Amino acid sequence: MDLARLSLNTKTVPTLTLAEVIEHCQRRGIRTVAPWRDTIAPMGAAKAGGMLADAGLGLSSLCRGGMFTAASAAGRQAAVEDNLRAIDDAAALGAPVLVLVCGPVVDRDPRASAGMVEDGIAAVLHHAQDCGVRLGIEPLHPMLAADRSVITRVADATRVVDRLAAPPSLGVVVDAYHVWWDLELDESLGAVGGGGVLGFHVSDWASPLTGGLASGRAMMGDGSIDLPALAARVEKSRYAGPVEVEVLSDLWWRMPPDHVLDTVVERFVAHV
Amino acid sequence: MDLARLSLNTKTVPTLTLAEVIEHCQRRGIRTVAPWRDTIAPMGAAKAGGMLADAGLGLSSLCRGGMFTAASAAGRQAAVEDNLRAIDDAAALGAPVLVLVCGPVVDRDPRASAGMVEDGIAAVLHHAQDCGVRLGIEPLHPMLAADRSVITRVADATRVVDRLAAPPSLGVVVDAYHVWWDLELDESLGAVGGGGVLGFHVSDWASPLTGGLASGRAMMGDGSIDLPALAARVEKSRYAGPVEVEVLSDLWWRMPPDHVLDTVVERFVAHV
Numbered sequence: 001m002d003l004a005r006l007s008l009n010t011k012t013v014p015t016l017t018l019a020e021v022i023e024h025c026q027r028r029g030i031r032t033v034a035p036w037r038d039t040i041a042p043m044g045a046a047k048a049g050g051m052l053a054d055a056g057l058g059l060s061s062l063c064r065g066g067m068f069t070a071a072s073a074a075g076r077q078a079a080v081e082d083n084l085r086a087i088d089d090a091a092a093l094g095a096p097v098l099v100l101v102c103g104p105v106v107d108r109d110p111r112a113s114a115g116m117v118e119d120g121i122a123a124v125l126h127h128a129q130d131c132g133v134r135l136g137i138e139p140l141h142p143m144l145a146a147d148r149s150v151i152t153r154v155a156d157a158t159r160v161v162d163r164l165a166a167p168p169s170l171g172v173v174v175d176a177y178h179v180w181w182d183l184e185l186d187e188s189l190g191a192v193g194g195g196g197v198l199g200f201h202v203s204d205w206a207s208p209l210t211g212g213l214a215s216g217r218a219m220m221g222d223g224s225i226d227l228p229a230l231a232a233r234v235e236k237s238r239y240a241g242p243v244e245v246e247v248l249s250d251l252w253w254r255m256p257p258d259h260v261l262d263t264v265v266e267r268f269v270a271h272v
Numbered sequence: 273m274d275l276a277r278l279s280l281n282t283k284t285v286p287t288l289t290l291a292e293v294i295e296h297c298q299r300r301g302i303r304t305v306a307p308w309r310d311t312i313a314p315m316g317a318a319k320a321g322g323m324l325a326d327a328g329l330g331l332s333s334l335c336r337g338g339m340f341t342a343a344s345a346a347g348r349q350a351a352v353e354d355n356l357r358a359i360d361d362a363a364a365l366g367a368p369v370l371v372l373v374c375g376p377v378v379d380r381d382p383r384a385s386a387g388m389v390e391d392g393i394a395a396v397l398h399h400a401q402d403c404g405v406r407l408g409i410e411p412l413h414p415m416l417a418a419d420r421s422v423i424t425r426v427a428d429a430t431r432v433v434d435r436l437a438a439p440p441s442l443g444v445v446v447d448a449y450h451v452w453w454d455l456e457l458d459e460s461l462g463a464v465g466g467g468g469v470l471g472f473h474v475s476d477w478a479s480p481l482t483g484g485l486a487s488g489r490a491m492m493g494d495g496s497i498d499l500p501a502l503a504a505r506v507e508k509s510r511y512a513g514p515v516e517v518e519v520l521s522d523l524w525w526r527m528p529p530d531h532v533l534d535t536v537v538e539r540f541v542a543h544v
Binding site for chain 2: 105108109110111114141142143145146147150152153155156159180181182183184205206207208209212213223224225226229
């Protein structure tokens with residue numbers, strides 16, 4: 001894929017400061033970034049947004065809000081408040097999309113937990129609309145249901161969008177590592193309502209994993225995912241925006257950022 | 273759940289010989305077993321079936337056939353022949369069901385791989401019918417799609433059953449570890465055609481896993497799955513047969529079989 005579409009998700013090189021990320025991107029012709037909140041926390045969202053604008057870098061998203069599930073009402077309310085702040089951060093930063101990792105199964109009840117996700121998003125949706133920030137529900141791989149997200153398939157995310165009346169400010173983020181195995185993926189991509197597909201993340205699946213369940217991704221080209229075919233399927237669902245490289249990997253995190261980013265650029269062009 | 277419904281899958285205690293499995297089951301009041309093919313290989317299926325019958329033990333299934341996907345036609349034909357032998361073994365053993373683990377994604381193409389699974393089952397289905405053996409398609413967790421099974425959801429298995437004209441000799445095996453996360457599970461269980469649900473396996477999901485992706489299961493009661501609720505949902509789909517305890521776990525495999533089996537019995541009664 002054309003390098004112009006590459007957006008660097010900062011969790012791919014988590015030891016770098018925002019200033020270092022900017023320098024690395026400029027040197028390699030990477031035009032877009034997707035920061036995590038911990039990357040912008042040291043200087044705050046407004047200043048981070050200014051740094052990126054001054055450098056001529058665009059934004060694909062802010063990672064991440066969500067985590068709406070909790071056993072107690074107080075816990076769920078705290079999550080809503082954290083998401084309101086995350087939406088403010090996305091707006092101040094200039095990020096068009098806040099990615100939502102929706103929260104794990106609680107009380108051993110996937111369906112009830114999915115209901116908490118709907119309630120949580122409903123509680124923050126108007127604020128997102130007011131701020132001009134779109135919310136992107138990212139399904140995570142089912143192996144992360146107990147730890148991170150009860151929403152595991154594009155079809156699950158679409159159902160949430162539909163139940164909240166499919167507003168244009170709510171859509172779905174597609175991550176190759178999380179959804180590549182789904183035999184109903186094409187039908188699900190074709191049925192995404194609301195704001196539609198709001199982001200596309202790439203890495204690869206190789207077993208054994210390169211680390212833990214949440215940090216076990218492979219570099220593009222090293223695994224079992226036909227990324228060009230998947231990219232074509234996502235484009236068919238009318239997404240033509242930046243493509244985030246998000247390689248959360250205990251293996252790659254141990255390598256020098258220069259090597260990681262050289263590899264990211266080379267593999268993006270050759271294997272996505 | 274009543275101990276009378278417990279069936280011991282021999283992979284829970286893989287170091288035991290069939291004679292040792294029989295002795296352990298008799299001592300604990302376990303009435304049913306589900307051997308893997310490697311457990312019965314030393315004496316052959318007919319002799320193994322005689323040993324179990326003499327001991328008064330029933331069978332829930334033989335594990336396992338399948339692995340229909342392969343990049344080459346010769347590889348797929350070899351799989352068909354192996355499955356014909358597995359069906360013969362199940363018949364000679366007296367196992368009512370042969371469990372099918374259908375085979376991994378090949379050539380980075382999940383849909384084409386699922387087509388190979390359909391073709392493979394179609395090629396052996398008549399032999400199964402002739403032998404009085406039912407074939408149970410077991411969806412495995414999506415994290416095993418690249419290694420073991422492109423069929424990852426009950427809905428995927430049901431689709432294969434339907435595409436093969438839903439014969440009574442073909443159905444679905446439900447394993448808690450593999451499918452507990454699926455938000456559409458109830459609808460999928462309600463839609464299983466052909467022979468319907470032909471088996472139910474229990475263990476538990478806890479993260480971090482107790483081992484590798486295929487051998488990382490937890491003991492019932494140690495994880496995130498509401499097993500009594502899931503058992504009720506499976507019963508609602510009209511399955512009232514034996515419930516196999518299949519704890520594939522690098523952790524539990526290191527413990528003495530006596531301790532593992534004492535725990536299995538205790539947890540089955542208290543947590544399923």
